[in-house]
Amino acid sequence: MDEKNYEDFISTVSHELRTPLTSIRGFSQTMLASWEKLDDESKKKFLKIIEEQSNRLINLVENMLCVTKLQSARDNLILKDVYVKPVVETVISVLKNQYRTNSFEIDINEKTPAILADKDKFQQVMTNLIENAAKYSAEDAAVTIKVRPESDFVSIKVINTGLEIEPEDYEKIFTKFSRLDNPLTRRTQGSGLGLYITKNIVEKMNGEISVASCDNTTTFEVCLPVSNIETRMQCNQ
Numbered sequence: 001m002d003e004k005n006y007e008d009f010i011s012t013v014s015h016e017l018r019t020p021l022t023s024i025r026g027f028s029q030t031m032l033a034s035w036e037k038l039d040d041e042s043k044k045k046f047l048k049i050i051e052e053q054s055n056r057l058i059n060l061v062e063n064m065l066c067v068t069k070l071q072s073a074r075d076n077l078i079l080k081d082v083y084v085k086p087v088v089e090t091v092i093s094v095l096k097n098q099y100r101t102n103s104f105e106i107d108i109n110e111k112t113p114a115i116l117a118d119k120d121k122f123q124q125v126m127t128n129l130i131e132n133a134a135k136y137s138a139e140d141a142a143v144t145i146k147v148r149p150e151s152d153f154v155s156i157k158v159i160n161t162g163l164e165i166e167p168e169d170y171e172k173i174f175t176k177f178s179r180l181d182n183p184l185t186r187r188t189q190g191s192g193l194g195l196y197i198t199k200n201i202v203e204k205m206n207g208e209i210s211v212a213s214c215d216n217t218t219t220f221e222v223c224l225p226v227s228n229i230e231t232r233m234q235c236n237q
Contacts, residue, residue, distance in 0.1 A: 116227035133160035
């Protein structure tokens, strides 16, 4: 990272950190100063805000650490055979408790082979994409994960309904700190780092990621190479 980009990164990060920290401090001070005057409902409301902003802060710090690792040689991936279905099921089991108004539909071809990927990083990719789909979906909308084997790769699509992404913004959303300006993004907090991290991880695993949006439906597609287990087993004999 050159000096200018580093300065821009620090400036943006400082701004992003300040918002949740200010909220946490403000509501904590209010509760400490006015504890006896606040009713139980107000206390619960303030504590909920503190919890949400704390989670936002944790996610932001984790994303920033991930960005710095991606831009260094220290982020070494361990590529091995990974099956998509159990990873997707694990991610959904966690997210469905957080996004209770959304439903999650899994459509995975039973003949889908293993992919060659870093399992932890692949799970991070799926978490980012599925959570992103749930976060920016219309209320009570379904998030669909569709997986199909192709010739030498596996196609993984995460589909949601909501406001469309304009074609001129397709590339923009994968850049650092990028957030589109529409009613859904305005009501949802985010650092603008998730898709940037996702794209970098996918490409480091020799894959590709793309987005298409029309008729209020947005599809993120990740293509990752098939793991040729049998060939590698023969080579190791």
